[in-house]
Amino acid sequence: MTTTLPVPIQFKLPAGWRAAPPDAAGAPGAAFVARYPQPDAGFTANIAIDGEYRPDETPLSEIADGSVERLALAVTAVEVTSRREIGSEDAPGFTQTLAISAVVGGVSRDLVQSQVYLSMLDIIDPRKRAVIRLVLTTTVSQYPSVLGDFQDFVRTVRPDTGVAS
Numbered sequence: 001m002t003t004t005l006p007v008p009i010q011f012k013l014p015a016g017w018r019a020a021p022p023d024a025a026g027a028p029g030a031a032f033v034a035r036y037p038q039p040d041a042g043f044t045a046n047i048a049i050d051g052e053y054r055p056d057e058t059p060l061s062e063i064a065d066g067s068v069e070r071l072a073l074a075v076t077a078v079e080v081t082s083r084r085e086i087g088s089e090d091a092p093g094f095t096q097t098l099a100i101s102a103v104v105g106g107v108s109r110d111l112v113q114s115q116v117y118l119s120m121l122d123i124i125d126p127r128k129r130a131v132i133r134l135v136l137t138t139t140v141s142q143y144p145s146v147l148g149d150f151q152d153f154v155r156t157v158r159p160d161t162g163v164a165s
Helices: 060-072 143-156
Strands: 018-020 032-035 046-053 077-087 092-104 107-121 129-139
Touching: 060 077, 060 092, 060 107, 060 129, 077 107, 107 143, 129 143
Parallel strands: none
Antiparallel strands: 018 032, 032 046, 046 129, 077 092, 092 107, 107 129
16 A cells, blocks of 8 residues: 655656556555666666654664664565765765565565665654655666666655745
């Protein structure tokens, strides 16, 4: 079942990427999914967006740890290959890259997942903190060619204030 984000955001998809229904794309918990136009060995790279209200002050690194723990229950193997804080004090973020072995569509695959966590305050009630997660999942061989698109995409994500920019 597709979910909604706790705060409205706006973003611009990289050229060629197309929105897809999250349920049909195999990401039922996502609020949004986009797919790359060129599959690699039967796997289509995708960007998924989800998020939740976080009334606590849990660091983004701990939230990312929780994502790895949940993912480990659903795949053959997962390894964190890099992680670091990004952003600023006013707009904190966290990023991590994962090497994943998983069976997808009955085929064993080696995948890479780049996860970006953004902390955003609710525009209507700034006491409420939301964490938005942006995730790129791709094959190992296609990762170098789609990473730049994902980085460009991440740079466009911002709260949707309802004012045209």
